[in-house]
Amino acid sequence: MKWASQGGFQGDHMPGNIYNHNNGGSGGGGGGGIPLTRVERLLRERELRKFNRTFHLSDDGNDNGNPDLSQQELNEGEVRDAASAAAALRVFGEGSETEDGRPLKQRLLVVANRLPVSAVRKGEDTWSLEISAGGLVSALLVLPGVKEFEAKWIGWAGVNVPDEIGQKALSKALAEKRCIPVFLDEEIVHQYYNGYCNNILWPLFHYLGLPQEDRLATTRSFQSQFDAYKRANKMFADVVIKHYEEGDVVWCHDYHLMFLPKCLKEHDASIKVGWFLHTPFPSSEIHRTLPSRSDLLRSVLAADLVGFHTYDYARHFVSACTRILGLEGTPEGVEDQGKLTRVAAFPIGIDSGRFIRALEVPQVQEHIRVLKERFAGRKVMLGVDRLDMIKGIPQKILAFEKFLEENAKWHDKVVLLQIAVPTRTDVPEYQKLTSQVHEIVGRINGRFGTLTAVPIHHLDRSLDFHALCALYAITDIALVTSLRDGMNLVSYEFVACQASKKGVLILSEFAGAAQSLGAGALLVNPWNITEVAQSIAYALDMPPDEREKRHQHNYEHVTRHTAQDWAETFVSELNDTVVEAQLRTRATPPGLPIDRAVERYLQSKNRLLILGFNATLTEVLDSPGRRGGDQIKEMDLKLHPELKEPLTILCEDTKTTVVVLSGSERNTLDYNFGDYNMWLAAENGMFLRVTQGEWMTTMPEHLNMDWVDSVKHVFEYFTERTPRAHFENRETSLVWNYKYADVEFGRLQARDLLQHLWTGPISNAAVDVVQGSRSVEVRSVGVTKGAAIDRILGEIVHSKGMVTPIDYVLCIGHFLGKDEDIYTFFEPDLLDPAGSAKAKLAEASKTSTDRKLAPRPSTGKGAPKSSHSRTNSRNTMPANLDRRAPVPNQASSSMSSARRSPQDSITWHEGSSVLDLKGENYFSCSVGRKQTKARYLLNSSDDVVTFLRQLASASSVRHA
Numbered sequence: 001m002k003w004a005s006q007g008g009f010q011g012d013h014m015p016g017n018i019y020n021h022n023n024g025g026s027g028g029g030g031g032g033g034i035p036l037t038r039v040e041r042l043l044r045e046r047e048l049r050k051f052n053r054t055f056h057l058s059d060d061g062n063d064n065g066n067p068d069l070s071q072q073e074l075n076e077g078e079v080r081d082a083a084s085a086a087a088a089l090r091v092f093g094e095g096s097e098t099e100d101g102r103p104l105k106q107r108l109l110v111v112a113n114r115l116p117v118s119a120v121r122k123g124e125d126t127w128s129l130e131i132s133a134g135g136l137v138s139a140l141l142v143l144p145g146v147k148e149f150e151a152k153w154i155g156w157a158g159v160n161v162p163d164e165i166g167q168k169a170l171s172k173a174l175a176e177k178r179c180i181p182v183f184l185d186e187e188i189v190h191q192y193y194n195g196y197c198n199n200i201l202w203p204l205f206h207y208l209g210l211p212q213e214d215r216l217a218t219t220r221s222f223q224s225q226f227d228a229y230k231r232a233n234k235m236f237a238d239v240v241i242k243h244y245e246e247g248d249v250v251w252c253h254d255y256h257l258m259f260l261p262k263c264l265k266e267h268d269a270s271i272k273v274g275w276f277l278h279t280p281f282p283s284s285e286i287h288r289t290l291p292s293r294s295d296l297l298r299s300v301l302a303a304d305l306v307g308f309h310t311y312d313y314a315r316h317f318v319s320a321c322t323r324i325l326g327l328e329g330t331p332e333g334v335e336d337q338g339k340l341t342r343v344a345a346f347p348i349g350i351d352s353g354r355f356i357r358a359l360e361v362p363q364v365q366e367h368i369r370v371l372k373e374r375f376a377g378r379k380v381m382l383g384v385d386r387l388d389m390i391k392g393i394p395q396k397i398l399a400f401e402k403f404l405e406e407n408a409k410w411h412d413k414v415v416l417l418q419i420a421v422p423t424r425t426d427v428p429e430y431q432k433l434t435s436q437v438h439e440i441v442g443r444i445n446g447r448f449g450t451l452t453a454v455p456i457h458h459l460d461r462s463l464d465f466h467a468l469c470a471l472y473a474i475t476d477i478a479l480v481t482s483l484r485d486g487m488n489l490v491s492y493e494f495v496a497c498q499a500s501k502k503g504v505l506i507l508s509e510f511a512g513a514a515q516s517l518g519a520g521a522l523l524v525n526p527w528n529i530t531e532v533a534q535s536i537a538y539a540l541d542m543p544p545d546e547r548e549k550r551h552q553h554n555y556e557h558v559t560r561h562t563a564q565d566w567a568e569t570f571v572s573e574l575n576d577t578v579v580e581a582q583l584r585t586r587a588t589p590p591g592l593p594i595d596r597a598v599e600r601y602l603q604s605k606n607r608l609l610i611l612g613f614n615a616t617l618t619e620v621l622d623s624p625g626r627r628g629g630d631q632i633k634e635m636d637l638k639l640h641p642e643l644k645e646p647l648t649i650l651c652e653d654t655k656t657t658v659v660v661l662s663g664s665e666r667n668t669l670d671y672n673f674g675d676y677n678m679w680l681a682a683e684n685g686m687f688l689r690v691t692q693g694e695w696m697t698t699m700p701e702h703l704n705m706d707w708v709d710s711v712k713h714v715f716e717y718f719t720e721r722t723p724r725a726h727f728e729n730r731e732t733s734l735v736w737n738y739k740y741a742d743v744e745f746g747r748l749q750a751r752d753l754l755q756h757l758w759t760g761p762i763s764n765a766a767v768d769v770v771q772g773s774r775s776v777e778v779r780s781v782g783v784t785k786g787a788a789i790d791r792i793l794g795e796i797v798h799s800k801g802m803v804t805p806i807d808y809v810l811c812i813g814h815f816l817g818k819d820e821d822i823y824t825f826f827e828p829d830l831l832d833p834a835g836s837a838k839a840k841l842a843e844a845s846k847t848s849t850d851r852k853l854a855p856r857p858s859t860g861k862g863a864p865k866s867s868h869s870r871t872n873s874r875n876t877m878p879a880n881l882d883r884r885a886p887v888p889n890q891a892s893s894s895m896s897s898a899r900r901s902p903q904d905s906i907t908w909h910e911g912s913s914v915l916d917l918k919g920e921n922y923f924s925c926s927v928g929r930k931q932t933k934a935r936y937l938l939n940s941s942d943d944v945v946t947f948l949r950q951l952a953s954a955s956s957v958r959h960a
């Protein structure tokens, strides 16, 4: 390997793009050296990119990273790129080139509704291509210049091409621009693009609400438009799949393609899929109103990485997933059954170099000269927007009118140039807006114009790139008054062209750009016309040093956070998300091998089945489509009805001992399991009874419960203040539960509650605070299922008079992390004399005195509230069987039978153990928790049902 210490990287893999190679063993990460944490990996990638750029610069003396991409140049950059990238990648070693010596770049399929070029038909098989307008196209035009990728663009060419000749000719013309067309017919464009995208999603995502559904127009119902939307997304997916090659990254763009991630992943789960939204994502309260709200969220969640312009949009999306789908929102993203979809903010930028360089072009200089002359003696204010209701064009013009009303001194000295690029002209709302704007402009020009000059120059057309740059350069004040705007690149472009003039940017606080350019811009609420008018006056009179300072802030941002950076960062994070998922999968245990577990069960002589209750033996109650967070389903835990039969069979098998070990109170277990022949261990094993016997306590001696009252006090306080939260006053622990409360409020309250507990009542108490996903539990130190199991086991062995060692253990549960010590307790490796469990048993045999298992009167459905008896945990576990006679069933209601005297203590044969457990006969299994110490996984209690039924039926066949 030639690369050793450049930029601090070592190892024998290609440092170029570590994700380019599918070398399985390292999770696609290029050899053994993938750093384990995400941030470490991303930092390394960033360094690599920096190095690449430096290398390119020093290699040929030019910064090729920002090629001017005019229409003709769309494909020229490739040749230049290939040469310099090849040289760079050669340094990186083997695997960085194809066989014919060309550099290996990551293939990137960019999928967006609109191609960067729109097609105009000139003849049966001739087409001309024009660059499309809009921020998405502007931003993504940089992609061919990003050396890391070999980008191809898949999208609609903006035109209906019904005939094969036309389609072939257009595909060929587009191929030269590295574009691949998706052919959508007129009807689908009408329903999908004009209808669902631009009449439903667009206004909704910009807080303009849903349109009234036209009940008479059945062909334009929400449902028919949504169906067309899905069909169109499927058509995009088909084209992607046709051109996809293994290892490609597929980057889906915008609200038009929210169904695409799902279509792609359903076709092939290994495709790396990213989705980026260019518009705002609204508050979940807005998204909730959309009839297809859940379908859309779920299909976006199929992507590996979901990106937004701002943290606010990302936060809204996560909150929509938690509130509408009932999923878990984490700082990393959204988690659904262990699958994480990463959600993050990736603020877009522009190719600032392209604008800065353009100002030097003679053609632009000439434009600048003409414009300066034309508007000499007047301050120029500029608006550049697509003619869209979100841009707040009427509001802008009305604010300008108000400014003129209140500032007569500026009447002949200021002009507003408004470029209004026609867009979505087939949608009636856009047609109405055009007339409305024309009307207002006419009125104001009539009111304030003179024979020689008008205050507003309004253009219903787009400008070419050079004309636009010139306009930006001569402007004194740019006026961006979007009512909502994903980012707004016009504000960036203006700043990039203002190095000499240092004009003022008045920017709506509702544009994503307000978050990045807020420090330098004058932020306004576009709905407040008075405020905007005052800002215009302030900007016109702003002292030069303030203008300069403000400009400098923004200029630095715009030139540092470029579109290239944005694209590289997104793709790099997408690659990394896939690596992360692979690492997670590797850390996830395999599914329970049901056949093997059944086979071993049948072969063994003395089996122990330990079963959790909540979410293990209870019914799955979440139903898709319902609001997860706030529907009260079932408050009381109930045994899954389909488990009754298999449980009965298993409990009646004389070679099998079944224990239900739960955090629940005794009365809950009595109620659900009282009729079975099994053992019940309530409150994390602190209470124990065989169903024919009475409750006894296995609580360790010296269990301090002094903290209870003060914690209860705090829990009561928070329960009163958190609608639909409740608290369980158990005998050995207190649980504050907010699973039915508003998720976000519940979480905030839980945080507050915890802070209060830690700094107040329990700061010095010997308690453990256990956080569940929607609960906070306080227990005395040492109250865990794993700690209780040795005492439970001791009692069972005594009571049953077991003489045959246990040779099969199945331990299944949806246990909290704290209680997962039960899985490790039985690990055969740990049963080694030097290991913990067996060593504990031996230790217990030496000090086996003073066993106190205090019986509790059984109360049927309601267990008594009793004082907490103290027992010595170490003494309840027998160690050697041979020195004791089999103990008759002791779990009777009599005090004497349960409270064993020292001479009752159980001892064991030297070398023989109560557990004769081999690795292949131990099945620990977590239900629905992928981060677990268990050996195996089952997804839900439905899988537990399937498994236990199989176990029971195999065992009854064997006995028949």
Ligand SMILES: O=P(O)(O)OC[C@H]1O[C@H](O[C@H]2O[C@H](CO)[C@@H](O)[C@H](O)[C@H]2O)[C@H](O)[C@@H](O)[C@@H]1O
Pocket (backbone or CB within 6 Å): 114, 133, 134, 135, 136, 137, 139, 254, 278, 279, 348, 423, 424, 485, 486, 487, 488, 489
């Ligand atoms: O293709 P059209 O329907 O004519 O619309 C043009 C584009 O408008 C939207 O642009 C957004 O993307 C910009 C870049 O991220 C962002 O700055 C701006 O705030 C957004 O409005 C739309 O999202 C694109 O899909 C359209 O192509």
Ligand SMILES: O=c1ccn([C@@H]2O[C@H](COP(=O)(O)OP(=O)(O)O)[C@@H](O)[C@H]2O)c(=O)[nH]1
Pocket (backbone or CB within 6 Å): 132, 133, 134, 135, 136, 138, 139, 384, 385, 386, 419, 421, 461, 462, 463, 464, 468, 487, 488, 489, 490, 491, 493
């Ligand atoms: O005549 C014009 C006016 C504007 N634009 C471009 O359209 C984009 C508008 O992007 P923005 O993010 O401001 O809003 P969008 O239209 O995407 O909502 C910018 O890159 C402008 O340079 C253009 O190509 N021709």
